[in-house]
Amino acid sequence: MDKKVKIRATLKDGVTTVKALMTHPMETGARKDKESGELVPAEYIQEVTVNHNDAVVLNANWGTGISKNPYLSFKIKGGAAGDTIMLTWKDNLGESGSGETNVKQK
């Protein structure tokens, strides 16, 4: 049930860049199936949380306007090689996914 998140974190010049790619259909609920002509039920990520070691550093609320297979990138001031970065998401159906990585020095 838990869906994997591809995540990478690289440390360069004192800044850790995190890039994450989630696998998710991000259905708005307004799209019609091409063959059956019926509406495809909404299925989209609503909440994203990123932890740096034990601390929450980023929270996000998403609507249906984020693209399919969502991409998120941001920068953490500081960080050290080996630090743990974990991203967790939760969608409107209660499904969740997460991915974890260690910061790599570039």
Added chain:
Amino acid sequence: MKITRRHALKVGSIGAIIGTITGFTKTVFAEWPAAAFDTTTYDDSFAAVTNGVGPKEGDITIKAPEIASNGATVPVTVSTTMAGVKSISVLVENNPRPYIATFFINENIEATITTRMKMRETSNIVAIVETASGKFIAKQSVKVTAGGCA
């Protein structure tokens, strides 16, 4: 059934894990603002995001393509040099649901967020940044040649 020590430990630890997970969810996730995300006009979305406080023009950069050939995935980077950023919200004026997302960050995060979003048609992308000293706004227009159902 006889409860052995091993069994008791096992049940106990599962309980502890469940406790941790639910506790984690409660503290980490703030209430997802369903009403704000359900708004279908830009004015309503804007009001929901700003809580009626009119934002000022701010030092915000929206990096997006001038022309997006595929409205289903439009890469957008919102950044600001302002200090004390609490959150960055993104709206698309002409989308059927204009409110796209809000990112809450703390002082350990650089105020630069990159993601990809859907755009139904040519529209302004609106970024609203909340800092310790109020709310700020910036707009950037993007021409969409093939819309993505948003």
